[in-house]
Amino acid sequence: MKDLKELRRIADASLAGLTAGAEMKQRIVAEAAAPRKQARRWLPAVAVAAVCALVLALAIPGVRGGTGPIIISQPAGSGSVGAERADLGNGNIQVQMNGVVPGYKSIWAGTGSGAFPLVRVDGRWYRLLTNQDAVKHSALGQNLGSVQEYTTEPALSSSDCILSNNLPVGTAVYAVKDMGGTLVAAEVNGGIRVYQRVSFNGDSVQRREGLKDTLQLSGHITAMALSDVGVVTDGAALTKLYTILVKNASFESDGSVSGKQSLLIALDNGATVQLAVKGSRLGACGVWVCPEFFDAFADAVK
Numbered sequence: 220m221k222d223l224k225e226l227r228r229i230a231d232a233s234l235a236g237l238t239a240g241a242e243m244k245q246r247i248v249a250e251a252a253a254p255r256k257q258a259r260r261w262l263p264a265v266a267v268a269a270v271c272a273l274v275l276a277l278a279i280p281g282v283r284g285g286t287g288p289i290i291i292s293q294p295a296g297s298g299s300v301g302a303e304r305a306d307l308g309n310g311n312i313q314v315q316m317n318g319v320v321p322g323y324k325s326i327w328a329g330t331g332s333g334a335f336p337l338v339r340v341d342g343r344w345y346r347l348l349t350n351q352d353a354v355k356h357s358a359l360g361q362n363l364g365s366v367q368e369y370t371t372e373p374a375l376s377s378s379d380c381i382l383s384n385n386l387p388v389g390t391a392v393y394a395v396k397d398m399g400g401t402l403v404a405a406e407v408n409g410g411i412r413v414y415q416r417v418s419f420n421g422d423s424v425q426r427r428e429g430l431k432d433t434l435q436l437s438g439h440i441t442a443m444a445l446s447d448v449g450v451v452t453d454g455a456a457l458t459k460l461y462t463i464l465v466k467n468a469s470f471e472s473d474g475s476v477s478g479k480q481s482l483l484i485a486l487d488n489g490a491t492v493q494l495a496v497k498g499s500r501l502g503a504c505g506v507w508v509c510p511e512f513f514d515a516f517a518d519a520v521k
Contacts (some may be wrong), residue, residue: 253437323479325445326350326493327415334373336385338403338414340392344422344504345403345414347385353413353490359404360394366405372418395488399435402490414499415492416504423505425475431465434484434492435502442485445496445513449520455520460512468501468509 328347336347340363363453366389368382378380381392386405395402395413404413416433417423424433439455444450451457478497485491494501499510 223409235417238264249455273393289488319485320449321444321446323450324444324479324483325481326483326491327417331369333383334419336383337373337417337419338381338383338386338405339373339376339419340364340381340403342379342422342425344419346417347491348413348415348493350491352414354395354404354411354488356411358396358488358490360396360398361505363390363392363394363403377410377414395454397435397439397488398486398490399432401433401492411488416501418473418504419474419505424470429465429470429505430505434471435464436461436484436486436492439486439488440484441487443516444483444485445516446480446482448516449518451519453519456484460519463515464501464509464512466509468507471500471506471508474502474506476500476506 242288250488276453286313316495326349328349338345338347364381367385367387368376368378369384370376370382371384371387373384383390386392386407390405390407393404394400395404401416402413404411406412429480442452443457443460451460474480476495476497478495480496482494482501483491484493492503494503498509499513501507501509501512
């Protein structure tokens with residue numbers, strides 16, 4: 220923000236050329252002398268004030284609002300549409316106003332011309348998250364090994380080693396502390412990149428795994444944002460929602476969910492995980508059905 224001491228200089232520079240000459244003076248005097256037009260005597264002053272307001276808005280960023288994404292929201296039920304602000308950057312969900320209804324946002328890296336950026340560890344697939352440096356080195360857990368195969372066609376690989384289509388051979392892959400098998404991470408160009416467990420090529424859960432095994436987040440959730448519905452940050456409500464989700468979700472398939480709705484779950488280590496949503500179905504590592512979760516979420520944001 221610019222120093223307010225500079226305001227006079229900015230205004231003078233911006234209003235240069237706006238002068239009251241003899242002609243304007245005569246018009247003002249004439250208008251003031253006519254009682255029936257008394258209400259119009261303030262027009263020149265109002266015009267100058269409007270120009271000053273415009274100068275302030277352009278010169279001082281604080282007048283326009285801070286940086287960061289603006290989410291255009293529609294309150295649940297009746298009400299006007301407003302521009303609420305919520306920061307979803309760097310993997311965190313930081314709500315600055317209550318009642319925000321977030322729009323659709325995906326934090327999974329795109330597919331580009333082939334498969335999405337991924338790494339396979341111990342037969343489990345992990346997809347790259349777009350948020351940069353979401354977790355710090357201190358959040359890294361056990362070294363799971365290093366990439367032994369780089370391939371642009373991971374679906375065709377017959378090996379059982381750690382492989383990737385975006386990490387070079389020799390890159391160390393780490394678990395993320397307290398996340399079980401939900402996340403892995405690798406260092407690329409000096410920064411930590413995080414990958415979330417997902418389905419790929421018909422592979423999702425293994426053996427007798429449930430949703431809880433692919434989303435080991437208990438005790439670490441700081442916020443949930445469901446697009447077109449709302450955001451929940453209350454600790455007790457988050458615990459209840461997570462419990463309902465992992466206990467009631469039923470497995471449907473090894474596929475994926477496509478739609479324009481997502482559930483973002485922010486964690487206390489700085490990362491955020493995502494589930495794609497369509498109706499009462501959620502998808503990340505497998506497709507799961509849990510209408511109870513969506514009912515509870517709607518109640519939590521009322």
